[in-house]
Amino acid sequence: MTSGRAEPRLSSPPLPLARGPLSHAVVSALRERGSPLSLASLADSDPYGDDLQLALYVLYELHYQGFDGVDDDHEWDPALLAFRRALEDRFLGALRADVPVGVGAQQALDELQVEPVGDDGTGVTYFLRDHGESGHLREYAALRSLYHLKEADPHAWVIPRLHGRAKAAMAAVEFDEFGAGRAEEIHAGLFADLMTDLGLTTAYGYYLEAAPAEMLATVNLMSLFGLHRRLRGALTGHFAAVEVTSSPGSRRLAEALRRVGAGEAATRFYDEHVVADAVHEQVVRHDVIGGLLESEPGLEADVVFGIRATGYLEDRLGTRLLKAWRSGHSVLRTGAAL
Numbered sequence: 074m075t076s077g078r079a080e081p082r083l084s085s086p087p088l089p090l091a092r093g094p095l096s097h098a099v100v101s102a103l104r105e106r107g108s109p110l111s112l113a114s115l116a117d118s119d120p121y122g123d124d125l126q127l128a129l130y131v132l133y134e135l136h137y138q139g140f141d142g143v144d145d146d147h148e149w150d151p152a153l154l155a156f157r158r159a160l161e162d163r164f165l166g167a168l169r170a171d172v173p174v175g176v177g178a179q180q181a182l183d184e185l186q187v188e189p190v191g192d193d194g195t196g197v198t199y200f201l202r203d204h205g206e207s208g209h210l211r212e213y214a215a216l217r218s219l220y221h222l223k224e225a226d227p228h229a230w231v232i233p234r235l236h237g238r239a240k241a242a243m244a245a246v247e248f249d250e251f252g253a254g255r256a257e258e259i260h261a262g263l264f265a266d267l268m269t270d271l272g273l274t275t276a277y278g279y280y281l282e283a284a285p286a287e288m289l290a291t292v293n294l295m296s297l298f299g300l301h302r303r304l305r306g307a308l309t310g311h312f313a314a315v316e317v318t319s320s321p322g323s324r325r326l327a328e329a330l331r332r333v334g335a336g337e338a339a340t341r342f343y344d345e346h347v348v349a350d351a352v353h354e355q356v357v358r359h360d361v362i363g364g365l366l367e368s369e370p371g372l373e374a375d376v377v378f379g380i381r382a383t384g385y386l387e388d389r390l391g392t393r394l395l396k397a398w399r400s401g402h403s404v405l406r407t408g409a410a411l
Contacts, residue, residue, distance in 0.1 A: 079265075081261070082138055082223075084276070084277075085138050085139045085143075085277070086138070086141060086276065086277060086279065087141050088100050088103060088104065088140045088142075089282055090282065091127070092123040092124045092127045093114070093124025094124065095115065095118060095125055095127075095128040096123075096124050096125075096127040098111055099128045099131050099156070100131065102153060103140065103147055104143075110153070112159050115159060115160070119286075120164050120166070120167035120168075121164075121287070121290055121389065122286050123286040125160055126164075127286070127289060128160055129157065129164065129293045129297075130281070130289045130293055132153060132160070133157075133292075133293060133296035133297075135148040135153075136148060136300065137223055164293070168294075169378075171385060172382045174377045176377060177373060177377070178366060178373050178376045178377055178380070181376075181377045181381060182313060182314075182317055182358055185314060185380070185384070186317060197394050198321075198325040198326055198329075201325065201326060201329040202325040202326070202328050202329040205329050205332075205398075206333065207335075210271065210329060210335070211271050212403060212404055212411065213394070214271055215268075215280040215283065216283070216285075216404070217264075217288075218264065218268060218279070218280055219278070219281065219288060220292045220295070221260070221261060222261050222264060222265065222275070222277050222278075223277075224260045224261045224264065225251060225260065225261075227299040228243075228250075228295065228308065228312045229299075230299035230308070231243065231305050231308045231312070232244055232247065235309075235361075235365060236368065237364055237368060238360050238364030238367070239309070239360065239362075239365040241360070241364075242356050242357070242361045243361050245356065246316070246353050246361070249353070260346075263341060263342045266338040266339075266342065267339045267341070267342040267343075269338065270336045271335065271339055272411075280405075282406070283405040283407045284406060285404065287389045287392075287393045288390055290389070290390075291383075291386045291387060294382060294383065298379060304375065305372070306369070306372030306374075306375030306376045306378075306379065307379035309361060309362060309372075309376055309379060310362075310376035310377060310380040310382075311379040312357060312379075313357045313361065313362055313376070315383065316353045316357045317354050319346050319353075319354075320346065320348075320351040320354065323343040323344075323346035323347045324343070324347045327340045327344050330343065362376060
């Protein structure tokens, strides 16, 4: 099933079209060195909107795969880093204002595990399981590819910033995410197999133009937390939130794919996460979070912030998806057919 798989990251994607003055400034600076980087519109920008989120996404991608025709040395360009810091401050400031903390890390994790009575929730994975059509699942996979084709990469940045029990446990979970030593089992590759099964293009970053701001924000959050040592607690909280919620959500998505007749390659990605993430949840809760807070108890509020900021942005994305699908519309920003 995985033999002969084309590597989605063999080439870098093209630069996207700008969505406003901030993203225009970034894209122009990457196309032509020395192009002015103006922050004049920052104060009036929506911290969760298309323009700021695309600008951040493009700047963060310089640390991953880069862009076709863009020199690698832009990654550490001082002017671009200063511009990025201003965008990050706007984004992070909004999250700090909108996301409550106020509880301990274990309570925040417990809240994530509360499933609706009768398993009849109203979120995205419930909709896809009970009502989703092939087109809905293809749109969902296309948008999620912006993260899943680099799955686990943003979280790997925290490993050098941990020590002891937390470091060992985090490395163990990441080892599984990267295929436990087997290239054909890397989770990003399994997602590429899912996309192939659904008739989607697996090229890295291919669906960036179609992704709404809400999708970009969920990916940007990982990079924001991962690139700053001071936010290591928040990144650990983000990782915990992903692992705690992954298993039941993956089970529903696997059921949705089977219901519409998707093949084994499509369902395998989520089947794998049902099993693996049920184990990972315990490791992350007790050893990653527990180990981190045992050695650095002052980071607990940051861990909770990471957990709840993840949920906040996922809820925003879910609202966008369900509003479009329930009204019979595509959620893709470009409206292009997949």
